Amino acid sequence: xxxxxxxxxxxxxxxxxxxxxxxxxxxxxxxxxxxxxxxxxxxxxxxxxxxxxxxxxxxxxxxxxxxxxxxxxxxxxxxxxxxxxxxxxxxxx
Numbered sequence: 001x002x003x004x005x006x007x008x009x010x011x012x013x014x015x016x017x018x019x020x021x022x023x024x025x026x027x028x029x030x031x032x033x034x035x036x037x038x039x040x041x042x043x044x045x046x047x048x049x050x051x052x053x054x055x056x057x058x059x060x061x062x063x064x065x066x067x068x069x070x071x072x073x074x075x076x077x078x079x080x081x082x083x084x085x086x087x088x089x090x091x092x093x
Contacts, residue, residue: 001086002047004031006093012038015092019046024086026074028053031092032062039069053079 002023004015007030019025025047027034032052034042042050051072057063066073074082083089 001026001082001089003028003089003091004034005029005091006031007033011092012041015090016041016045018090021046021048023047024049024051024082026051026053026079026082028056030056032056032060032066035062035065035069035071039071042071043069 002015002019002025004011004025004027006012011031012034015025023046025042025045027042027050035052049072051074052062052066054063054073054075057066057073063073
């Protein structure tokens with residue numbers, strides 16, 4: 001599992017370079033700012049799942065952008081379950 005918690009492009013590029021089939025990529029904190037303008041790059045990520053943390057989208061006014069792009073949105077009850085299912089996790093900041 002990859003957690004992208006950075007708004008800068010270097011973290012995004014490093015994360016995407018390391019995503020593999022079977023991986024999940026979750027954008028959270030200021031990482032949700034990657035969404036506007038990066039939809040194509042994120043959709044083409046090597047990860048099987050690309051999702052965003054709902055509370056962080058809501059806090060930054062990006063809920064409709066994520067919904068319009070068709071990305072999965074994970075709420076605060078699903079987040080711990082994702083972490084439980086993915087014992088190996090890398091955080092990109």
